[in-house]
Amino acid sequence: MLNAYQQKQRWKYSLIAFAIVIVCGSLFYTNYLVKNIARSERTRAEVWALSMKQIISSDDNDFLPYVFAVRDSLTVPAIVVDEENNITAWKGLDSTKTYYKLPEEIKGNKGPKYDPGYFKAELEIMKSQHAPIKMKMPSIGGDKPGYSYIYYKDSFLLTQLKYFPYVQLSVIAIFLLLAYSVFSSSRRSEQDQVWVGLAKETAHQLGTPISSLLAWIELIKDKFNAEDDPLLAEMGNDVQRLEVVADRFSKIGSKPQLEPYPVYDVVKDYVDYFRIRVSNKINFEVHGDQHLIAGLNKPLFDWVIENLLKNAVNAIEDTGSIIVEISGSKTKKQVYIDVIDSGKGIPRSKFATVFQPGYTTRKRGWGLGLSLTKRMVENYHDGQIFVRDSELGKGTIFRIILKSLNND
Ligand SMILES: Nc1ncnc2c1ncn2[C@@H]1O[C@H](COP(=O)(O)OP(=O)(O)OP(=O)(O)O)[C@@H](O)[C@H]1O
Ligand SMILES: [Mg+2]
Incomplete structure (x- = not known):
């Protein structure tokens, strides 16, 4: 038979094992989702680049609105860079930063300009996340076509999904820790009450028979004239021992x-x-x-x-x-x-x-x-x-x- 400690250990280990399974399962599943979404985001970036190419090179004006619709429906943040490292197009970036207004005083220069610092930073992030998509693009000026590089980064959704399990698991862990500490402290004070009460009650109940026993021993000594009887002396010792036990219990029942x-x-x-x-x-x-x-x-x-x-x-x-x-x-x-x-x-x-x-x-x-x-x-x-x-x-x-x- 298992004792209380072994039983508790067994519960503890099964719960830990269960928690590990949940954590691994959740991480594994999110990882699977992240991979799938990442793959579809790369496809989106490619399709977006293709639609750009189509828009630039196509002269079929009836078809163009569809291409625009396709282009605008794709929501992966991306930047297109030509062979000379000039930024030629972008999408899905913070529109308040993709251009800035020059100070009003500088007349004749009112047109919106993009903020090079912001683009540079974004491009760095993109470069660190994914290899660029290389694509041959017709140049807008009409001269020779060259290669363009489409850099893109994870969408906000994907980024969130990557961190989600960690956030979720930490919140759950904090919650469980709080619940555990509240329950175990209330359980401890309950145990204290039970055990202090039991000790008091035991001492109280032992009190009466012990004092009777002492009185009986004295009576027997009197009745049989057995003042020095060794058996009665032993009995007296045992009753004294009982008194000690009762005393311990009464002491433990109160401070x-x-x-x-x-x-x-x-x-x-x-x-x-x-x-x-x-x-x-x-x-x-x-x-x-x-x-x-x-x-x-x-x-x-x-x-x-x-x-x-x-x-x-x-x-x-x-x-x-x-x-x-x-x-x-x-x-x-x-x-x-x-x-x-x-x-x-x-x-x-x-x-x-x-x-x-x-x-x-x-x-x-x-x-x-x-x-x-x-x-x-x-x-x-x-x-x-x-x-x-x-x-x-x-x-x-x-x-x-x-x-x-x-x-x-
Ligand atoms: N002096 C010691 N040397 C070696 N092991 C010890 C010693 N004191 C305690 N232990 C170990 O700690 C365990 C718990 O001791 P504890 O006094 O709490 O319980 P117990 O002696 O097993 O049972 P009881 O409730 O009757 O005291 C013991 O079973 C023993 O394994
Ligand atoms: Mg012991």
């Missing part, structure tokens, strides 16, 4: 109070409590600076250390060591808690993934431990947690950073 604690002592106490409950083939050590103070919520911080220690134990196959090292930076006013194990290690590509809910490599794991831990460190202690380093087959270092409350 907890942080109090200054010596970090070393808190960690050492918890490691001592923990070590006797796991295989004695694993060696536990706590080292480091004993004077560092940080704001902690003890039940939740114990839970954080517990999760890291449990994972470290799970990562160690048989024998190994787990070292917790506490250090600090005076300049940064930070406390560092490094949990170092000699376990199987985490591949570099999974350093961030291990904190995602549902990611697990254990058969019976839920993949919740580290995501909870991260929440407790970041949301409730204003700290950071990350995989500081890990090497496959050698071990892993998890680091927690908290704000130091030391004044020196």
Whole structure:
């Protein structure tokens, strides 16, 4: 069976694959359209040139209007250049620029003239886009016919079509990103509500039976005169453990109070409590600076250390060591808690993934431990947690950073 993380990954990859298919399909189809239109535009340019030729050389006046009609119906921007590089004709260009009026003062020179700068620029664009169409043209003056070169450029429509898929896909991508961020943030706050509510409710419901159990134990001790009975003592321990669990849930259900604690002592106490409950083939050590103070919520911080220690134990196959090292930076006013194990290690590509809910490599794991831990460190202690380093087959270092409350 797939776990939540694997299912999410599978969805993610199928969606990405689907998106790639859509993008490629859309680009491929537009490319096909662009090619077809480009071909028909070249034909238009050729037919236009032919009709020009016809107009110049024809003396059949009945036929001419048709040729004009054909010529004017073709809408590819083009410029005709003769063998001496003089512009002899054009069409489809910006009519406000294909001529300009000379200043009024220059009398006798009123006729419209074309703007050479504009033509030059247009010609450059055309030359860069397509090879010219070479055609033998009768010269207007009636002297010897020569070759003309018809340069043309993509119509506005074709240019738009070339950019259209990119514009369209970017708009869709922006829209999807916006939608995704809105949905995922609202989903996250929904999840928060559910989980905070559930934690509160659990703590509340556990409260009554736990206090009854404590009372029953006292009653049994009285009734059977069994003050020192080891079985009852064990039972008492378990009920205390239940109290700790209920306390954790109640703390997580509301923003907890942080109090200054010596970090070393808190960690050492918890490691001592923990070590006797796991295989004695694993060696536990706590080292480091004993004077560092940080704001902690003890039940939740114990839970954080517990999760890291449990994972470290799970990562160690048989024998190994787990070292917790506490250090600090005076300049940064930070406390560092490094949990170092000699376990199987985490591949570099999974350093961030291990904190995602549902990611697990254990058969019976839920993949919740580290995501909870991260929440407790970041949301409730204003700290950071990350995989500081890990090497496959050698071990892993998890680091927690908290704000130091030391004044020196
Ligand atoms: N110290 C470690 N060494 C190697 N791998 C680790 C270590 N800590 C975590 N991991 C990897 O990260 C995964 C997720 O850890 P996490 O604590 O979130 O879930 P879990 O331990 O699998 O299940 P549970 O919900 O019971 O904690 C683990 O399955 C393991 O693959
Ligand atoms: Mg775990």
